[in-house]
Amino acid sequence: MQGQSDNNSLRRQQQRRILADAFLKMLPADAVIFREEELVPYECDGLSAYRQVPLIVLLPYDTGQVQAILRYCHTNKIPVVARGAGTGLSGGALPHEDGVLLSLARLNKILEVDQSNMRARVQPGVRNMAISDAARSQGLYYAPDPSSQIACSIGGNVAENAGGVHCLKYGLTVNNLLEVTLITIEGERITLGGGGLDSPGLDLLALMTGSEGMLGVVVEVLVKLLPIPTKAQVILATFDEVEAAGNAVAAIIANGIIPAGLELMDNLSLRAAEAFIHAGYPVEAAAILLCELDGSEEEVAVSVKFVCSILKQSGASEVRISKDDTERQRFWAGRKAAFPAVGRISPDYYCMDGTIPRKQLAMVLKKIAEMSQRYDLRCANVFHAGDGNLHPLILYDANIPGELEKAEKFGGEILELCVAVGGTITGEHGVGLEKINQMCAQFPDAELEIFHAVKAAFDPHNLLNPGKAIPTLSRCAEFGAMHVHAGQLRFPELERF
Amino acid sequence: MQGQSDNNSLRRQQQRRILADAFLKMLPADAVIFREEELVPYECDGLSAYRQVPLIVLLPYDTGQVQAILRYCHTNKIPVVARGAGTGLSGGALPHEDGVLLSLARLNKILEVDQSNMRARVQPGVRNMAISDAARSQGLYYAPDPSSQIACSIGGNVAENAGGVHCLKYGLTVNNLLEVTLITIEGERITLGGGGLDSPGLDLLALMTGSEGMLGVVVEVLVKLLPIPTKAQVILATFDEVEAAGNAVAAIIANGIIPAGLELMDNLSLRAAEAFIHAGYPVEAAAILLCELDGSEEEVAVSVKFVCSILKQSGASEVRISKDDTERQRFWAGRKAAFPAVGRISPDYYCMDGTIPRKQLAMVLKKIAEMSQRYDLRCANVFHAGDGNLHPLILYDANIPGELEKAEKFGGEILELCVAVGGTITGEHGVGLEKINQMCAQFPDAELEIFHAVKAAFDPHNLLNPGKAIPTLSRCAEFGAMHVHAGQLRFPELERF
Structure with missing residues (x-):
């Protein structure tokens, strides 16, 4: 067994050297990482229970380099795992032991923010939050907001069809894309979708979204932008029974309200969040609901009143409305930090x-x-109840x-x-x-x-x-x-x- | 040439006879149509410029019969064109001269209206409008509303990813589906989607939607239902220049309003509609916009006021608000009848x-x-401007x-x-x-x-x-x-x- 393991290790070293030589001919030196100690940081994504060092990591600077890499891998039958920011939670970007890890981190330019058509053209390595940051001065933002939005990349969002607390009203990634350009394993550049309402032919844009890097490598994304709502308020409702909170969710939706976010936290998670963030949550509650409503000043006033009455009818023992944007952010801060907060009360x-x-x-x-x-x-239990x-x-x-x-x-x-x-x-x-x-x-x-x-x-x-x-x-x-x-x-x- | 044509005709007669004999063994007699004169009604869909009589028309009663038909066609390499109500406008259901026309008209049952989960399970031959009719007593409806909604079937809507005047706010067919069951060409029963937010694996539900009968034959559809809005009002805005109307559309959307419908008609089409329907349209206008807003009583009041101010700023010379549901229906009646109205002023x-x-x-x-x-x-020009x-x-x-x-x-x-x-x-x-x-x-x-x-x-x-x-x-x-x-x-x- 020891001999076999040594053989494997030797074989990997040889393969690594061959790949490094080949890729150094087509890429700048700093785009090819092949030393064992430099490979380790890429051994896992957000699902750290699984780890695997790849043969080699490549960090191309442009689409042409991505094409060259894929053509080589196709010709030589080498597995390729594409990686965005590596924040994924299901191991989608775990490297292949005999393959290339292809990081899109350097394709990180926002190519265009088109105010009149409310869309932005970006490279895959652009962070989710960076799109909204770039569009803010024009009164626009990109709606899907996974908890990792400060770090995660739009390419990874496409690969996993990422959601977030606001996807109840604004949809998942797939509902906020207009076009994706990808490189096929043969190295061909293909554009899917195209900015229209419905793309003719088969809906390959939707097929690609959430396909976890198995159909092609995304090199450009055209996303929809939305006008930043004039007003947003959060209602924090307290329940003495989890079941009543669940039924309140159904009642809100059944009344034709689609909140911008509708989240449920049970006692264990809200206590952990409160201890960590001091969001002002009622620590004795069996569950809380956070319900955000957005739109024009007057629309929000009307909807908040309506939802409060539904919550009370559904058995909420207390209903609080964020009185300003600071309080609204604080209500959300507890929810958004729920995972690390739980991390504080348990080793794993x-x-x-x-x-x-x-x-x-x-x-x-x-x-x-x-x-x-x-x-x-x-x-x-913390979840997108809506x-x-x-x-x-x-x-x-x-x-x-x-x-x-x-x-x-x-x-x-x-x-x-x-x-x-x-x-x-x-x-x-x-x-x-x-x-x-x-x-x-x-x-x-x-x-x-x-x-x-x-x-x-x-x-x-x-x-x-x-x-x-x-x-x-x-x-x-x-x-x-x-x-x-x-x-x-x-x-x-x-x-x- | 005459001899060749006779030969073709003879060959078709023989093929037709062979198919009729085969299908009569697996289907009831009234499910197999093979007499030339009875085949003629199926020679085209809504695109009547193209016509082709199929070899045979089959009208199965259940999914098992659909499976048997497809298995036979697969084994014997016979082309199959599936057909819903035949209202399609692009010839998607035009028969194949050497093939089977498979009508799903008899799979026309509404299997379940599930009020608490706001969804309905229906067979493909159910008419679009029939779903909303069945759900109305529970306060729900099915949102996509193609102009042909009285006649067109949900199976055809899936095949073409149908839209309608309300798809700006509520999306196309693909945005209103939860699950589709289809029979593959091998006769296997496959379920795509599954009622969740995002289906794991590849998004085959979206791929199937709009695939025009080329991937499988739909035999069951689970659609989303929405609560019927408490209130809906239409604004009719008059413009002296088409360009100003176009810019008003952009201004409404840019202000974060998503109307339930936003339609533009130019002078030629609004005149034709007015002459036909007497909807009360201003016949001197260069263009009109119809903008519907829906929601709770108070929400609609707020939004109508806001949109009216945007329209006036964008140069509308007159803005009228439907004063009751009768007037709202009349405003829409002109738009919905625009195609036949134009048919009255031109032979074709x-x-x-x-x-x-x-x-x-x-x-x-x-x-x-x-x-x-x-x-x-x-x-x-008549169109979904939004x-x-x-x-x-x-x-x-x-x-x-x-x-x-x-x-x-x-x-x-x-x-x-x-x-x-x-x-x-x-x-x-x-x-x-x-x-x-x-x-x-x-x-x-x-x-x-x-x-x-x-x-x-x-x-x-x-x-x-x-x-x-x-x-x-x-x-x-x-x-x-x-x-x-x-x-x-x-x-x-x-x-x-």
């Missing part, structure tokens, strides 16, 4: 991301509470043997429950490597075969981010034997869904 | 459907007016030799102009057969190759609606020699776009 946590139909909210929260007891692990996107945070201690495995099992059970009630295994974080087994629970073989066929239409040799997002049928067969049947048996009472 | 008309960036509106209208003079054909979706109606007389050809050339030139200014050749009517040549102007070969590869992933033998929507590269080469280069030369001043 495992962030889940599933969706369920809104009406299942109360039932699913009850089942998660039961699982929490059964696994003897705490679980904080669109049924759960983010349970499972608290564990990686230093206690077996706790990580227990947390993963707990998480897997939550996702299987999401599927069983008619939801999905990911709301906005993507499948990546983390949820590839759960894809087998989500999709029958026939659907997975179509995924593979479509992937092959773009990338017949499976070189672009191989092993992510779409499980092979044999992987599912293996996983199915272990989990899925058991998973189905776990929720026999839900078979009617 | 050719309806175009292109999109342009909003800021090009005034310039494009000016160029269309110039073309109208050059071709010596009148052109009425999203830059033009519907120029070219007036001609098919009985005057050469006029149809001239109208088609005029139309082609309009679409090429749309592409040249950064728009697209179809906003909501689809490509079908009508615009297959313009697809060559819209997309370079590399993009078309990807379309074909994705199509082949679903339908490797090209049996589903062959010859529609995606031109072959050889077709484009041929068309390019005739038109595209000339088309590009036609707008040399636009090359900067």
Whole structure:
């Protein structure tokens, strides 16, 4: 075994050298990283439980260099993993051990902010927040706002179809794109979409969005911009029962209100956030709802009044309205810092991301509470309630043997429950490597075969981010034997869904 | 030649007989139509300039029968064209001369209206309007409203990604779908989407929407329902110059207002509509804008006031607000009847459907007016101004030799102009057969190759609606020699776009 490991290491060193020589001929020296110690920072993305040093990291300066890299990889059948800012939470940018890690960090120019057509043309390495910063002086902004928006890149947002607290009203990344230019594995430049309402032919722009780097490498993005709302206010509603908060969410939506954001935090998460940020949350509450309304001064006044009355009818024990923008920001600060806040009360946590139909909210929260007891692990619930996107945070201690495995099992059970009630295994974080087994629970073989066929239409040799997002049928067969049947048996009472 | 034609006719008769015998074994007798005189009603859809009698028409009663039909066609390599209500305007449901026309008209059940999750599960043959009718008692409706909504089916809406006057605020069909079940050409049942915010894996639901029957046959659709707005009002604004109306549209959107509908009619079309419907339109106006605002009573009051002030600032000479729902309906009646109204003032008309960036509106209208003079054909402009979706109606007389050809050339030139200014050749009517040549102007070969590869992933033998929507590269080469280069030369001043 030792001899084999040495052989592998030697083989990798040789491969690395060959690649470095080849790429140094087509790229500037500082665009090719191949020394082991310099490769380590790229060994994982935001899902740090999985780590893999790539053969080589490339940091091209322009689209022509991206084309040259992909042509070489295509000719020589070398796997390529594209990476934006590396903030992804599902391991989508985890390097391939025998492949190139292609960072788009240097394609970071905002090419145009077009005020009259309300759009911006940007390179993939531009940070999400930088687009809104650049558009602000013209009264515009880019709506999707993942929690990582200060750091995450628009290219990564396209790859994962990122959402955020405002996606209930303004949509996910896919709803805010007009056009994407990508380089195919053959090195060809292709433009998808095109700025119109509906693009003729097949909707490849939507197909590309959320495809996790498996169809092509994004080198330019045309995004929609929206006028910055004149006014925004947040209502903070306190509930003595989580179920009542869930029902209030349904009541708001059923009354035809689409808030700019509608978030639920349970007691464990709001306590953690309050201790960390001092947002002014009521620490005795079973749950709080944060409901943001935006628009013109008068529209917001009308909607705030209406939503407050719905919240009270739904059993809110207290309703507070942000009195100015400072207070509004403070109400959100607790929510936006909920993940690090939970990090303070537990050595480790495992962030889940599933969706369920809104009406299942109360039932699913009850089942998660039961699982929490059964696994003897705490679980904080923070989520985009308006669109049924759960983010349970499972608290564990990686230093206690077996706790990580227990947390993963707990998480897997939550996702299987999401599927069983008619939801999905990911709301906005993507499948990546983390949820590839759960894809087998989500999709029958026939659907997975179509995924593979479509992937092959773009990338017949499976070189672009191989092993992510779409499980092979044999992987599912293996996983199915272990989990899925058991998973189905776990929720026999839900078979009617 | 006569002998060859007789041979063809004989061969078709034999093929028809073989198919009829085969299908009569798997379907009830009244589901198999093969007598020439009974086939004629299916020879075209809403684009009646193209006609083709199919070999056979099948009218299955359930999904199992659809599967049996497709399995047979797959095994025997027989082309299949699926058809909803046949109201499509681009020839997408034109039969194949050697193929099966598969009507989904009998899959017409509303399977469930789910009030608490605000969704409805329906079969593809259900009429668009019937969904809203069924949901009304629960305070809900289905938002996309193509002009043909009384007749068109939801399956056809999915195939063409249909829009309507309200799609500015509520989106196209693709934005209002949760899940589609389809039968593949191999006869397999596949479910795409799944009710969540974002479906894991590739976004095949969006890919399927608007794919014009080329990837599979839709047998079930889960649509989103929305609460019926408490209040809706329409503003009718009169302009003495078309350009001012165009600029008013941009000003409304730039102020962060998203009207439920925002439509522009020029003098020719509003005069025709007024003469037909007596909607109360100002017949001397160069153009009118119809702007609908919906929401709660108070929200609408606030927004109407705001939009009226924007319209006046933009140069509207008169602004009228619908005083009750009867007047609101009358204002819309003229717009909704604009096409038949134009039909009354001209023996024939050719309806175009292109999109342009909003800021090009005034310039494009000016160029269309110039073309109208050059071709010596009148052109009425009616369109979804808010999203830059033009519907120029070219007036001609098919009985005057050469006029149809001239109208088609005029139309082609309009679409090429749309592409040249950064728009697209179809906003909501689809490509079908009508615009297959313009697809060559819209997309370079590399993009078309990807379309074909994705199509082949679903339908490797090209049996589903062959010859529609995606031109072959050889077709484009041929068309390019005739038109595209000339088309590009036609707008040399636009090359900067």
